[in-house]
Amino acid sequence: MPAPGVSNRTGVPSPSTAPKINPHTGVLPLFESVRVDLQDVFLQRSPRLAIRVDTRNRHGQWQHKYVERALPQQAPRGPYAVYLSSFFGRFRWLCFDLDDKRGEVGPDLATLLRWLEEAGLTYVVAASGSTGGRHVWVTAETLLESTLVKSIAVAAAKRLPTLDYGLLKSRTGAARPIGAPHRNGGRSELLLPMASRRAADLLTPATCGNPSDAFTRLLLIIDAVPAPQDIRPRVVGRDQLAEILDDEQGPRLAGTPRTALDRDTMSLLTRRPPADRVSEVCGSLLTKLALRRWTLPMVEHLLAERPYREGGLLHLCTAPGIGPLRVMLDEADIEEKLERQWARCVAYAATLPLDEEALERSENIGDVVALVGQLQTAADACPERWATEAGPADRAALDLFCLLALRSGSTMLSLDVRRAALATGHGRSTMHRAFGRLSLDSWLGRATDNGPAGTYELLPITASHPAFESVARGGTQGNPPPVGDRRPPLISLLQARLAAGQADVFAYGRATRHHSGGLGHHAGRVYQQLAERQERALSLAEICYRTGYRPRTAAKHLARMRDLLVATRSVMTVQHECPTCQAVPGERCRTAAGAVLRRRGADQHATRQTLAAERSSTPYYRPRTGSLVAAAKALGTHGRLAARARRYAVEIELYRWWQQEEAWMHTPKAGIRTGVQTHEEQAALVLTTLPRQPRRRYPRGADGRGDHAAARARIERRIATA
Known part of the structure; x- marks a missing residue:
């Protein structure tokens, strides 16, 4: 019987111990009789x-x-x-x-x-x-x-x-x-x-x-080798929103430092963190300081104060010891640790969205506000574009992109269809098709991105744009207000418009035995115009002008909303101005001499009476914002958006779970624990697939393939118990 590791032929290594080609170099190594650990x-x-x-x-x-x-x-x-x-x-x-x-x-x-x-x-x-x-x-x-x-x-x-x-x-x-x-x-x-x-x-x-x-x-x-301009290597990700400066003051975000700290930052700085969250609190604190445009010398000045060294900056001055105890570091190690952690937090802060104050100070926020204003003006100038069958979805998608651009200060946005669907009240497939139509009509430009969400860019209105003629024909005159005065009203307007479209009463679909139909998104567009101008009543003619619908279509939607008390009809029969004597509403008509008109049987001029008669025949409509939930319950569509959000959460979790399973299947298993790694309270956890969560084995069928239906059922049960 041959010795272990040797084949039947004398002196020839067995296949189990024969040298293999190095996968990293592609070279066959020399045979080594004695291997050193x-x-x-x-x-x-x-x-x-x-x-x-x-x-x-x-x-x-x-x-x-x-x-x-x-x-x-x-x-x-x-x-x-x-x-x-x-x-x-x-x-x-x-x-x-x-x-x-x-x-x-x-x-x-x-x-x-x-x-x-x-x-x-x-x-x-x-x-x-x-x-x-x-x-x-x-x-x-x-x-x-x-x-x-x-x-x-x-x-x-x-x-x-x-x-x-x-x-x-x-x-x-x-x-x-x-x-x-x-x-x-x-x-x-x-x-x-x-x-x-x-x-x-x-x-x-x-x-x-x-x-x-x-x-x-x-x-x-x-x-002897010339160094590049940057004196410190760093990774600038594709999602970076702020510029990183690196000079004698160390790495920092571009901008003027804001030395006054808010209450949350001071709380992190002065309170001693829990033993299991020392590094986490320090990272949050340094990130907040980086977002406030602090520099490395300013943070070093904080380390000179004992309350701060024992508070949020405790991680910089100590190292983990036995149990909850921590070992104090000397000044050289503290300085080196601060430089390393500060550079890391600055690089991370550059990828975070800018806050309101930073957005107002950024250089490109004026261009973003101007572009959003131009797009909204162009969209309002061609209402017939959004009166088509797919028009409400397209306009909702455009409004959502404009709102995100105003909030982030960037016209390059990454947005997935499920998030857009929940923000607009439409379905994910509807949003996917709406993105494509807006791209074809030059409202959006598709950018190259390998991430899980699509990346799009808001495009300006040019001479080749379909809405260019409408803007040129109906453009506004005068100088626009400053950026600081234009951005908040635009954000409020788009938020209110999207919130109205999310209402369950405007869910799409006809009522069947198994499905309750809502008023539809076209009725939602009519309601949006009423809600945006709720300080005054709108006539049917003005509604048709702003929505692009025919009077018959707009009247049909208004009648259905009136039946559910979502909108009310008001008739203006009193308090009219007088074309003859220019008397304002509330004043009596006067003669040419200035005396109050007191003719037998009438105290108004005939022109004023005619104007009142004409206006009394024209209906005006107002919204009733507090009746949307009651109307949805009456139609049986209440909870439609919540059910859609739950379904999308299951789909996202199922996709992440399968991605985690695929990554595990392609990972070498040598030295890794296999089998089920769960615990008794796993069903009570919040749904997430973060790397720190124990791996859950993906359900398999009899043929060894992934059983996606069983995985979906497990996720739905966990959501029900969470």
């Missing part, structure tokens, strides 16, 4: 008698919160990291962390390896985990000073956008060694050199062959 190498050469170990939450998932533990004899089974420097801040290893989330790793890796070879330094390259990141380990024969390592890290970061240099600037910097597991699955794998014994020699100070002067040469080589 690199995790033991890191633990034996650790510059400190401690490591940092990841912790689990109550659901058994790794939460990426590392705590310090004593140096073990064997490597932990979960994610852990080894310190790069000693307790006094002198470095034994330099770990260059190239993160694929910051950009393309390949060019930066080639550049870094070329620098190391020119400096005469040996290195070890490893895959950081399940993603495309890389770790480049460089060992020093003697411990290096922190100032030299920090200079190398800062110089390299100016030229390598994907380099995360925070662990090289901090005296408490730690990195996962080669072979350590990743919290999302997979392990850090050795790439170069392919023999683990050779890699162990390069990670050992006595055999690495990297003297201290070689690192000085590395710094000179890096500084």
Whole structure:
């Protein structure tokens, strides 16, 4: 019987242990008779008698919160990291962390390896985990000073956008060694050199062959390469709404700082956070300060006050200890931690929507308000465009885009059809077709986007636009009011119009045995005109002029609304002006001499009586806003929008659940717990598929395929019990 790992032919490795092609390099590695565990190498050469170990939450998932533990004899089974420097801040290893989330790793890796070879330094390259990141380990024969390592890290970061240099600037910097597991699955794998014994020699100070002067040469080589304009690498996402400035005051959002803090920010700053929310409170506080255009020196001034150091900024001054206890950091570590956290919060704040005060100060808000005003004027100038069968849905979609543009200060908007459907009272398919029609008519422009929601841009009215002639023929005269006076009325107008369209009484569809029909969205358009001008009554002629409907159609909708007391009819028979003597309503007619007219049988001129008779034959209509719910209950359509929102919530959760299942199916399962990971109170949780929630196994049929009907039923039951 052959020995384990050897085939029947003498000296030939069995297929189970035969060397395989490296998936990262495509090269067949040399056969290695004795494999060295690199995790033991890191633990034996650790510059400190401690490591940092990841912790689990109550659901058994790794939460990426590392705590310090004593140096073990064997490597932990979960994610852990080894310190790069000693307790006094002198470095034994330099770990260059190239993160694929910051950009393309390949060019930066080639550049870094070329620098190391020119400096005469040996290195070890490893895959950081399940993603495309890389770790480049460089060992020093003697411990290096922190100032030299920090200079190398800062110089390299100016030229390598994907380099995360925070662990090289901090005296408490730690990195996962080669072979350590990743919290999302997979392990850090050795790439170069392919023999683990050779890699162990390069990670050992006595055999690495990297003297201290070689690192000085590395710094000179890096500084010889011209750096780009930006002195600090950062990721500018596609959803960034604010400009980030990076100068001698550190990273900050463009604008004038607002030093006065509101009540919520002061509460976060002065109160001591709970033990399990120290980092969360600090992140929220720094984000609020970044949105108020604060600078790094201003935040450093807060750290000089003891109440703030023990309040919301406690995370910057301490590190996690045993249990609820926290370990105080020295001033150098506090400064480094503040710079790192501040840069992260500023980058995140740039992706958040601007508040009202920031919007008023932004440079492009005037252009956005002018464009929205132009679009609304053009839409009102051609009412017959919205009187067609699909017109109410198209106008509601256009109004929603205009409202979102005014709120966000941007004409480039990402909007999914379900969110639009709930905001307008229409269906998701109706909104999808409305987006397409508005794009064909040059109201919207489709932008390229790979996100889950479609991205559109509001287009200005040009000579080729279908509504250009209507605007030119019926455009307004005079200078428009300032932006500060135009934006709030437009927002109020669009909000009221969309709120009226959401009413269940205007739900579409004819009544059947299984379906209760509402008045329809065309009746909703008529009601919107009444609600927008509820301070005065509107005649049938004015309603037809503003909506584009024929008198017969408008009268039909008004009659149905009158039957449900949604609208009332009023007749103006008193208090008319006099065309003869120009008497205002409420005054009696007078003669040419100025005396009060007192003729037998009449106290008014004949022209005034004729005007009153003409107006008494013209009906006027007013809305009754408080009767919409009662009318919907009378029609049987009450709760239609709430049911649609519940159905869309189920569809969104079902789609997210299936996406999570697909991601799990394509994830390597080595070292990952499989099986059902649930707990007894899971049915009482709020519906979400955040990564921290325990994984729920997707229902499967007898053939192994996903059973979407069963998954939908489970989600509906959880919604019913939530």
